[in-house]
Amino acid sequence: MNDQGNILFSGVGGQGILLASEITAYGLLRAGYDAKKSEVHGMAQRGGSVTAQLRYGKKVYSPLIEPGRADVQMAFEMMEAVRYLPYLHRGSKVIVNTQKILPPAVATGQAVYPEGILDELRRRDIEVIAVDAFELARSVGEGRTANVVMVGALSVFLPVEGEVFAEIIRARVPERFREVNLEAFAAGRKACQ
């Protein structure tokens, strides 16, 4: 994925997916790409399964990733890594936060959280990069920066210099959270290098 790419962000409403996709988009724009990003607001944000779709290239028309054409999936929750399988192709990379968030049917004992779920991806020649983003975020002192840890992990695979992302975080994150977010980014990056 050099000249163009499709990045699918998936997770659970409230996990900071929008901020993560924003930082990623700014990085790609800074590297000179055109980009479009699609989000869904409203009903979808109340703890439901959510996605953001980011496409970049020389010139991007459609804001939506076609099924089978996501090159990278950033999954903020394990089960959500597998839910969008039809968007992936052989050789897609899935960067997955190994956190589990129980959906209502599981929390109320009506269903079970599937075990060994990431094997569903590996079995299909999809490269799984597991990151314990929540733990890494906690290790830098703020569990809520797990989303930025994930961006750090993703940054290793993007045609953008790591320092560019650090600049973006410095420029766009409010001062009192700046340092911890830079550390979170570095921790995520290190985990994948």
Add this chain to the structure above:
Amino acid sequence: MTHDTTQGLWLSGNEAIALGAYEAGVKVASGYPGTPSTEILENLCTYQGVYCEWAPNEKVGLETALGASFVGARALATMKHVGVNVAADPLFTASYTGVRGGLVLVSADDPEMHSSQNEQDNRNYAFAAKVPMLEPSDPSEAKEMVGAAFRLSEELDTPVMLRITTRVSHVKGVVTKGVREEAPVAIGIEKVPGKLVMLPAMARKRRVYVEERMARCKKLAEAYPYNRIEDGDRRRGFVTSGVSYLYVKEAFPEAAVLKLGMCWPLPEEMIRSFAATVGELIVVEELDPFLETHIKAMGIPCRGKELIPNQGELNTAIVREAIDPASRPQLFAPVELPNRPPNMCAGCPHRGIFYNLSRMKLFVSGDIGCYTLGFLPPLSAMDACVCMGASVPIAHGMVKALGEGSHDKVVSVIGDSTFLHSGITGLVNSVYNGSAATLIILDNRITAMTGQQHNPASGGTILGDPAPSLDLEGLCRAIGVKHVFTVNPHDVVETRKVLKAAVELSEPSVVISRAPCVLLPEMKERRPVSYFTNQDNCVGCMSCIRLGCPAISWTAFAEGEAERRGYRATQKGVSKIDEILCNDCGQCASLCKFNAITRGEGKK
């Protein structure tokens, strides 16, 4: 976050429309929040020199903008697609009065129903109300078209509709910044009764003008810069508009395309001459066969909905495969997983009401808002939901049809903002025409579903400045409701008693459930002292689990585990509260009879 990038500004379609309106010299903007339109006014209100407000509903929003236009100001009204139904009354006659300052109505449609109750295609409104409609494809074009819409409005003395869809509103892209222009019309009162007083005699004259205007607009459309032919392989020629254009460009990059930035009225000659030069004419549009129907009515052969779905959103793959089925790639099949539907937040005050309703075996006539999620299991406490404000008259109609003594079988549930939007008249009718089904107003002090917008009862303006806060109890009494109760829904047990008493009354009653939305900034800022489970005391009764709170989960025991851990051998499992997710509402504690849920005093 700032939006600057080296290429330009990185903006969503809604942010771009706000910028476009500002640059066009808009003076007054009004509307009602609704996904996917909400962020337009939320952004526009941050610019200097533009008056913005949240109106109680879309009709008031459009009428306010019309008033501003009558004195010469450029005015904007914004709403979601179904909001235009509410505003349709002023729209159809504003088409007759025309404007002084430019008047633009933004209709944000929601194909696929990401956050809506239907997916109506509002291009039909432009046809029906006889007004021009522009349709941008992406944020950059959306910004440009706002200014174009204002100029068109003034040139042709007409309201102009700007139709966007979710994939324009909530798509981010690169936008070029411009400068704010001075609107051309001087602001001041000008009396032109022949144009503004739509009595039949005057309306008949304006009716003639409307036709003349649309004929002029049609002519203008032939050379309109946003209607353009992109030359290419002419074996197939595509006619398309809005976001569908982008999918055509990706699916068939070589093909000739006629892009219609003005989707009503249509440039007949342009379409006819394009059609004459291509082998086959294909119309690609989301939802209704709007362009297709009108192109076919011109006698031009084309194919559209026989290929392209008339439901849901399109995307590049759908367009490509509809036209070229052999291009369908082999995709990975989905893996079956537990669903993850949206849910009310941990600590949501609505949960306390719906938990009780789920136990009361009533027909719950619901309404539009976060609380529509009360439909989902385990609460499963909503039996109907149609449109804003419908909950109250639907309950009234049911009671009238069911007959004497049925008032205790049906309740209606509506949010504070929705009640003020269009629930009040329903309550007036229930009182006036005598039906006693209880109305529950869920007053969480904000318009929550669309992301925390103020409303006439919340005590703030769109900018968060103090505003009068409507007295809901007083309003209900003034309407003639003698029995008005107020409850704290977090006290689930006490709320049940009040609901029961209200439902049994044979006169109209209103229960106001009052507790702030947990997403309000002031609620988020407080450091909650969360609840936790004393698991030793848990008997596995599942009372708390039935609340469906995201912070409470159930751990089932393996065989023999209950005894091993010192529980009754028959106990199936225990509940657990996630202290990070818990928002301290205490509903579960008010239900637990075994002292298994305790408030974590001083824990954080």
